[in-house]
Each structure stands twice: as C-alpha cells, then as structure tokens.
Amino acid sequence: MEESDTSAILPRDFLSAPTSEDVCEAPVEAKDAEPRSRGTAGRPPLSCPLGVTVEPVLFLSMFSIVLQTPLYMQYVWERISVDVGYNGTRDRGCSDSNRLPDPAEQEVETLTAHWNLYINLGGFLVGLLVVTLLGSWSDHVGRKPVLIIANLGLAIQALVYLLVMYLRLPLVWFLVGRLLSSLMGDLNAIIAGCFAYVADVSSRGSRTFRVAVLEASIGVAGMLAGIIGGQWRQAQGCINPFWLAVATNLAAALYVYLLVPESVTPNPGGAQVFTCEHYRAIGRLYCSRSSGGQRRTSLWLYLLCFFLVVTVHSGSRDLYILYELSAPLCWGPELIGWGYATKYLAYLSSLLGLRTMQLCLADSWVALVGLASNIAGLVVFSVANTTALMYTGYGLCFLYLTSTPVLRSKMSKLVKVSEQGALFASVACVEGLCSLVSSVVFNSLYPATLPIMKGLPFLVAASILIIPVAIIGTLRCREQEPDSRDNPGTS
Template sequence: MKTGETEREKTPLLKETNSSNGSKFGYKYFLLLLVMVFLYISVGITFYTISQWIQYKVRKEILQGIEINSTSVCEGTNQSDPVYEKFQTVEKKTAFWQMLNQLASSIPGSLAVLIIPSFSDSLGRKVLFVLPTTTILLKEVIYALIIYFEWDILWVVLASLFEGIFGSFYLFRSGMYAYIADITKPGRHRTLALTILEGSFLIFITLSGLAAGYFIEFEGFLVPMITCVGLIFFAWCIVIFALPETHEKHNRAKKMPFGDHMKRITGFYRSKQFSNKRSAYVMLLLAFFIAELTSSHRTSLEMLYQLGKPFCWPSQKIGLFSAARHATEGFAGLVLIAPLKSCFSEIIIAILSSMFNAGSYVLEAFADTDLILYLVPIPATFSFLMIPMIKTMMSSMTPSDKQGSLFSGIVFVEVLCSITATYLFNTIYSVTLSLFHGLVFLVLAGLCILVLIVLILFAMTQTVEIALPKLEKIVTN
C-alpha cells in the first residue's frame, strides 16, 4: 500500500456525536410521552382525590354529619348560625392541611431538584426518572392505605414529605427537559418537542381533573386512588425496563465534588466561561421567573374569584372553566406551535404570548358577568407559550454536558415561584378585595407587561448563540 494512501486512511475524521434524532421524533420521544401519560394522569387524579379526601375527613370530624352548601356564603347565609361557623372552621382547617401538604412536598423538593439533576450530567439521565416514579408510587400506595383505614391527615403530610425529600414530581420535570435536550437538536426541533410536552401537561391535567370529579362522585375515594397506583406502576415499569439512557458517555461531564455541582448550576449567570452569554442567560432567567410567577397560581386565584360575588359559581362551573382554559392552552402547544414556529422565532413567539397573557388578565379583572368570564380562555390560548420558548432559548445556548445543571436551576425557579405566588397573590387578593375584586389580576397583567419589556430588551440587545454538539475524533484503519 502506498504511503500517501496509508496517511490518508489515518487522517482523523470529525463525527458529530449529538444523540439527537435529527428532525424526526423517534421512539425515545414517544416512550417519554407514554411515561408522561401514565404519570401525569396519575398525579393529577391523586391531587384532586387527596384534596377532597382531606376536606371529607375534616367535615366528618367537625360537622359530624351536618350538610351545608359551600355557596351559601355567597347567597347570604346567616353568619351567626352555629352551623355556618362550623362550616367556616371546616374551610379554614381544610385550607391549612392542604397548604401544609403542599409545602411538605415542595420545600424539600426544591432542595432536591437543586442538587440531583446536576449530577445527571455525569451519571446519566435515568436517575431523574427512576427516583421520582419510585417515590410517587410509594406515596400513592400510602395514600390508598390512608384512605382505606381512614388514618389521621398527618399521615398524608408525612407521605408527601417522604416524596419531596427525593425530588418529587419536580425531579421528573427536570429530567424530562434534560432528556429532550439530549435527543433533539437546538432550534425548531427542540422548540416543538418542549412545547408539545408542555401542552401535553395541560391536556393531561385537564383530563385528570374532569375524570377525578366523576370518579370520586360515583366510586368514592379508594377506587380512584387504587387506579392511580396502577397508572404510576405502569409508568415505573416503562422507566425501569424500556426508557433508554440518552446522555451518552462522551457527552457527560467529569465526576466532581458536591460543591462543584452547585457552582455549575449558577455558573451560567456568573462564570467567566459564559462571559459572552452571561447577560443573555440573566435576562432570560429574569423573564422566566416573572412569567412563571404569573402562571403558577392562576387556577387557585380563579377559583377564589369565581366562588365570590358577583359570580358565586358552583364547583361544576369552576371545573368546566378550568378545563376550558387548560384545554385551549394545551391546544396551542400541540397544534399551533408548528405553524407559529415556521413564521416566527422563539423570542417573537414569547413576546406575542406575554401580550396575550396580559390581555387575558385584564379581561378577567373587569369581568362582571359569566359570559365575559367565559371569554377569558380565548386570549389565554397563547399565554403559556412564553415559558417553553424561554426554556428552549436557554437550552439552545447550553452545551450538552450542562443541560442537567441548567434545568436543575430552571425547575428550582418553578418551585420557588409556586411557593412565592401562593402567599403573595392570596395576600394581595385578600387585602384588595374590598377595593376592587379583580385588582389581583391587574397586578398579574402588570407583571406580564414586565415580562414583555424584558423580552423586547433581549431581542434588541442579545442573540441566542447555539451551543454546538461535541465532536468526536475517529481514526480509520
């Protein structure tokens, strides 16, 4: 063989080792969707079931068989009536236990999600699915036992605390985002994938809410809870036996001490390594924080708003309104994102979305009839798109060996917003109720305008610099 030919055969070739599926959604994506179907519906029905069981348990202890319509306050029930006072006690105690149950999961969950996802950059993504599905399965089994034996409500809180210590549902969401970043290319493909996942979440939550209402009405609490255990068990089996590892070894970060993992999470916003992108990351994180703050507590606020005057809606109307709004938002994610993305960039879609979100809140604030309130889901259709667009832009700027760290910080912000919004907007609603019952929605509209301003400034001053995948040298013999 000639020397020239030998040298040419040994010349290193550059091969792109990105594990994405190119422009097609392969089996890895649909396996993730299958896990999501079982997990989201299970978690959704569990939420409605255990929330209503808590109220049932409190009612049983305080009212002792006395029935009173929850809309009687709106209809002018005599507030000096002892039965009315007992009902108020039920509402307050139920709200207390539900808040305690939520905090028992979200506070330790926020700490776990700040730590564990970053390790997936060096250990692989599978841990981000195995841990949450296992702990959610165990929690729902405990819930079923609590309902069957009618144990004290405190056991519900302890079960949620156990789940939260290991990351809870938030860890799964972090893993889901990193998984998508592993199997898609930056740009249109990743935008579609992330938006479809976010839209699917809204659709599944809508279905689980509707299903839970009828399920509980006809079957009580135990059968829905056992059904949830079965659904999450199927999700767990897919994760253990079918879901592949997507973070290839050549893309993984080196193993490092715990302190270094914490530095990786904040490095995007302070490290010299990202000096040319630091301002872009900071602006997008600020926009994401405010956007998440405006959306994370919306359903609960709307429920309070609709229960009071002038609407005095019963639970059926509230459920239908919530289903309509979530369904239309999910529709935007599943159907409209593809044509929107073919016409506009992510930043333009995010700007338009924040404008529609502000408009939906203004309409809701000034609604004084059922008809006007039913129109709110129309401008709200595009309202959620700003969040997946911001996530997509941040992910596209980030190298493959740092996706876990990026989404660890993003999901932590989601949990922080959930906790903050619960107290902040409930307080604003209570304080301003006597002034103008819709004032809290005008505050939310103002925050949406703030998101709009930050995104416009980003569009004028920054660019999304796509991080190229790692290249691997291959020597032919």
C-alpha cells in the same frame, strides 16, 4: 445506543433548519449543536416502535398529579367544613353576587388555603435541594435513574393520601406524603429530567418545538385528568381515583426502564449523589468568568422571566378551585373537572399557535403574544361572577403557554451540551421556588383580599407579567440584526 440510531428514535418531521434567531444568540461550540451520543449501555430492554421518547413519562406523571390535586383539595375542604360546622350548601344565595359573605364559608376557604400553603411549602423546601442534586447527578449517570426514582416517590405520595382518606387520619399526613415524594425528587425532578433529555437528543433548530411538544403532553394529561377526576369524584367520591394515580406513576417508572433509551453515556465509575460538586456545577454555569458576559447576562434575564411567568402560573392555579368552589360561582365537582380540563386544553392550543406563529414570527415575539393572552385572561378572571365569564377567561388564555417553551429553549441554547443537566436542574429549582413563592404569596393574598375584592390576586398576577414582557422585548430588540428582520425564524 450508537449515534446512528438517533434518527430511529426521533421522527424526522420534528426536526427543522436552524432559525435566524439562533444566529443572534451567543455562540456555542459546534459539537454542542448536535444531540449527544449514547453508549450501548443506554439500550433499553425493549424498543418503542412509535418514535417517542420521554413524552409518555411526563404525560403519565402529570396525569397523576392533576388527578390528585383538585380531589385532595376538595377532600380538605369537606373535612374542614365538618370541623367548623359549615353545611356546605351551594345553592343558597349562589345566584346573588351581592349577598353578604358567609363567615363559616370564609373560614373554610381560609383554612383550606392555609393547608394548601403548608403542604406546598414543606414539599417544595425539601424538593428544592433534592432536585438540584438529582438533576446535576443525571449528567453523570444518565436521565433514566432520576425519572424512575421520582415516579416511585409520586406513587408513595398517592398511597399515603389514600391512607389519610381511608383511615381519616389528621390532615397533617398529607404533608407527610408530600415530603416523602419530595425526598425522591417529586414532579420537578421528572420535569427536569424530561426537558434535559429532549435537549440531549434534539438539534438547535428543532428544540423550541420539541420542548413545546413535551409541554403539550402536560396539557393533554391535565385535560384528561380534569375530566376523569371530576366525573369520578361525583360518581364515587375522592378515594377510588387515587388508585389510578398510583398505577400511572408505576406505569411511568416501568416505561422508563423498559422502553426509554439513555440519552447520555454514563460515567464508568458512576457518581455520588450527595456531593457539593453538583451545586458547584450550577454555580459555574451562571457565574463562571469563562462564559461570555453577554451570554451570562442573557441567561440570568431569561431565568428571571421564567421565574415570574411560572410564579404567576402556579399562583393562579392554586386559586382557581377555591374561587370556583365558593360564591358567586359555587361550582360542584363536575364543573370543577371541566374547568380544569379547559385550562389544560390551552397546552394544545398553545402548541398549535406556537407552530403557526413560527411561520412568520421569531420565537421572542411568540412568547410576547403568549404573555398578552395570559394577561387578558387574568383580567377577566378577576371580575368573573358567572360561569360564562369564567369560561371567557379560559378562552382568552388559549395561547398563554407559548412563553415557557420559548424561554426553556433559549436558555438551553445558551449553554453547552455537557451543561444541560445542570441547567435544567437549576430551572427545576427555580420552578420549585416559583411554587414556594406563589403558594406563600397567593394563598396568603387570597384570604386577605376577600373582604376587598375577591379577584384582586388575579389582577396582581397580570401586573407581574408586564415585567417579562419588557425584558423579552428588550432582549429581542438588542439581538435583532438586519438579516433577522428580513427573515424571521421558523423553528
């Protein structure tokens, strides 16, 4: 598609003037401040009249993942309960927070946490290598092939999970399904491709909000999937919802092929996928001496903040269901579905909060407010022994997702247009590493701390977030100039 067609794809109200905070960041070449041009080879067979690009892709992919996660974890819980002879009764003693722990229930919790660890560990170890290749490869061949391949992989994973439940195969087949999906990129490749696409087509001034809109699509998908999955699970069991997961991934792949215009001009000769050049491109991004020292240092520090924040998000997310299934909360499928929906509602509240706070605060301070919201919610989760207190924690987290779009946007503004694919490939690898580390740490910490304090992992997570608070605050104070204090950014 020609450069003149960009305005037809992106609604003009998404764009805004560059912020004063952008001026404080390391300079990037003038040509990198504008969206990349697209060649005529990137024209899709059809055109979308709604002015959206990859937001529906991330929405459908995330809907599939969020629909599956609580269902397969509840299925694993039930299979293990049968194996260890635990009858699964939730009403006996659930109102008594001081009752002695049931050894059978603790064994089920521990084994379920360990299986979740094995599945995540295997999937993310494979995905860590594959996403790097696919993300950097997309700089040469375009974003669309990566998005299509990864969605087909997620559909295969859901089909394998269906076979496990229909045929009551051993639980290790859940790991097989996850590995097959990881070999094709998994969700991290979709996230990398979508954010790189938005960086391609957005201006510097609008990028933070465009990234936040993309993350909000994750929240809407999670909210709907949580509600639908919980109600459907209670009505018909675990199996039928997985057919919807297969359909949404296939629909996402078809949408990319038919309606998404390519955001980069593919190399005429194509590019190899399995080559070390993709790894070298990422190495040059962070270690090249041609890059300014201050820019490189800022990029490393923002990446560290991103790693810590996403590790806390992933680790705590793994524990919510286990925490809610067991005493003293003893939630059933419907309450778990509503809890998942409430948690993902924070994506929308964070988007609205980010846009509102940008009217009077620079992006860095917006991120700090989000981190404070996250810390407050985790502290409440650590002592939650009633449904009302658990929902209070969800309410305090209503701004906790304003930090990640700010960090993504800041990293994107520190690199050239031609490096966006390599950047978001590395960010996707960091996300995979976050999931790996969080699965190992939190799924091991949770059963180990059950005899001491059930909510202790949430306090550990809150403590970790103090580190990015200090880093972001320090970087902002170093970047700040007199004119930016007088006129805070509004992007």
